[in-house]
Amino acid sequence: MLLIYNARLVDKNIDIKNSAVLIEKNKIAGFPSKTNVQMLLKDPKVSSFNARGLTLMPSFIDMHAHFRDPGLTQKEDIETGSKAAAAGGYGLLVLMPNTNPVISSQEAALANDKKAADLGFADVIQSVSITKDFDGKTISHLEELNAKSVPVITEDGKEVADSDIMFRAMCTAAKKKLIVACHCEDPSLAAAARPLRKEALEQASADKGRAVKLLKQADEILQLAEDCATFRNIRLAEQSGCRLHLCHVSTAKCIEAVHRAKKEGIKVTCEITPHHLGLSENKTNIFHIVNPPLRSESDRKALVKALLDGTADVISTDHAPHTSEDKAAGSPGFSGLETSFAVCNTVLVKQNGMKLKKLSELMSAKPAEILGIKNRGLLQEGFDASLVLVDPDRQWTVRGEEFASKGKYTPLEGKKLTGTISATFLHGKIVYQE
Structure with a gap:
């Protein structure tokens, strides 16, 4: 199991701050409460990923x-x-x-x-x-x-x-x-x-x-x-x-x-x-x-x-x-x-x-x-x-x-844009991390 916590969750229907997602067998298994997050963080069978307040989509x-x-x-x-x-x-x-x-x-x-x-x-x-x-x-x-x-x-x-x-x-x-x-x-x-x-x-x-x-x-x-x-x-x-x-x-x-x-x-x-x-x-x-x-x-x-x-x-x-x-x-x-x-x-x-x-x-x-x-x-x-963790407020300069x-x-070479990709998960596994 993987717990992604301390995340803002955004999709077409929701925008929730300081939340968490539990992943099991490549699927979203649930959205644990703050109390359950603390319990899961102590569970040796659960891997954890601190989203640091960034946005998970x-x-x-x-x-x-x-x-x-x-x-x-x-x-x-x-x-x-x-x-x-x-x-x-x-x-x-x-x-x-x-x-x-x-x-x-x-x-x-x-x-x-x-x-x-x-x-x-x-x-x-x-x-x-x-x-x-x-x-x-x-x-x-x-x-x-x-x-x-x-x-x-x-x-x-x-x-x-x-x-x-x-x-x-x-x-x-x-x-x-x-x-x-x-x-x-x-x-x-x-x-x-x-x-x-x-x-x-x-x-x-x-x-x-x-x-x-x-x-x-x-x-x-x-x-x-x-x-x-x-x-x-x-x-x-x-x-x-x-x-x-x-x-x-x-x-x-x-x-x-x-x-x-x-x-x-x-x-x-x-x-x-x-x-x-x-x-x-x-x-x-x-x-x-x-x-x-x-x-x-x-x-x-x-x-x-x-x-x-x-x-x-x-x-x-x-x-x-x-x-x-x-x-x-x-x-x-x-x-x-x-x-x-x-x-x-x-x-x-x-x-x-x-x-x-x-x-x-x-x-x-x-x-x-x-x-x-x-x-x-x-x-x-x-x-x-399959999820992506983004920072929608961080500015960066494009370098091809x-x-x-x-x-x-x-x-866009040399242009400043706002919004970065911090991590990408495919079927619950990290495939990219900044």
């Missing part, structure tokens, strides 16, 4: 992360990704299938799940591609999937261009109770933006002003690409009856579309990333390239509002590590697991008045609910003892070189 659940395994392990692998997750307070992550080869079968997905479980730093749910090997047309493999083993399908990093193929995939997903997670980006518009980005990077040293202008043009096209694909996918989901999850929503128009869809009873949820919350378009560093791009300040504020008012459902990192060489060549994305809580705590709690209970809902309880996981995301007796992830690039 359910560990975070990430519905969108890239561990690059197999085939791209120079950027990340399941071991380094899992260690980064533990350092960021995450106990469970949904991994994207854009690996090499693409994850297009239940067998391959379960192999990654097992690899993470054997390592023991974080649990993963490996998603499967919507079309086989991202070929844009073959969906017969979806019939083989069991939603209990592989609950999520996605063409992440791409979009299924053919609306008929996407509709038929959604119909299969509805029948099999799979979640369709969409990277909403019209492929033809995305292709039109690509050469502008390439030229911007080539011009970066010779003519920075022109480079910034080119990047701005690319971002405007990509905003249209996200809006168009989002509208299409919501309509297809309505017709097919599938459960639609919109990845990394980044524009005010897409938030409006989600709001309307929910009012109409369409089964849609959406996620927002910490980097789209904490950053807006940057005219000084063109290497802050990500898909979708960092948006305008008005878009950023719309995302914050969507999380505050419940339009948006979860926060997901879109952790996308790259080598320094790939990043310099313009690869989109960056590492986010180890800064996620701090960014969200800083922007949402400290700057916009969100309760820590609400942040716990967005990062733990709601992802568990969407994924159909009934024993995670809350501090309740009988629930899995200190990340556990192989991907050291972060647009």
Whole structure:
């Protein structure tokens, strides 16, 4: 047994100071009174952990992360990704299938799940591609999937261009109770933006002003690409009856579309990333390239509002590590697991008045609910003892070189954030301690 005492307990429903949690057989066994805590501290059969007044929450659940395994392990692998997750307070992550080869079968997905479980730093749910090997047309493999083993399908990093193929995939997903997670980006518009980005990077040293202008043009096209694909996918989901999850929503128009869809009873949820919350378009560093791009300040504020008012459902990192060489060549994305809580705590709690209970809902309880996981995301007796101890008031400076992830690039380099991870427990065992 393990007793975590002298803790503030926070989840979506509670905020209790000077409390304790007793863990037995990987589960939360109860919440001892102060008198019982003193008795348990004297029991030689009980291990103890003094939380020193810090805040104990359910560990975070990430519905969108890239561990690059197999085939791209120079950027990340399941071991380094899992260690980064533990350092960021995450106990469970949904991994994207854009690996090499693409994850297009239940067998391959379960192999990654097992690899993470054997390592023991974080649990993963490996998603499967919507079309086989991202070929844009073959969906017969979806019939083989069991939603209990592989609950999520996605063409992440791409979009299924053919609306008929996407509709038929959604119909299969509805029948099999799979979640369709969409990277909403019209492929033809995305292709039109690509050469502008390439030229911007080539011009970066010779003519920075022109480079910034080119990047701005690319971002405007990509905003249209996200809006168009989002509208299409919501309509297809309505017709097919599938459960639609919109990845990394980044524009005010897409938030409006989600709001309307929910009012109409369409089964849609959406996620927002910490980097789209904490950053807006940057005219000084063109290497802050990500898909979708960092948006305008008005878009950023719309995302914050969507999380505050419940339009948006979860926060997901879109952790996308790259080598320094790939990043310099313009690869989109960056590492986010180890800064996620701090960014969200800083922007949402400290700057916009969100309760820590609400942040716990967005990062733990709601992802568990969407994924159909009934024993995670809350501090309740009988629930899995995957927990995170945080200091929500401690300030620190981001240094990418200190990340556990192989991907050291972060647009937050040198920034001061508030909120640190002190310890992470997976199934009742410490897997990270500051």
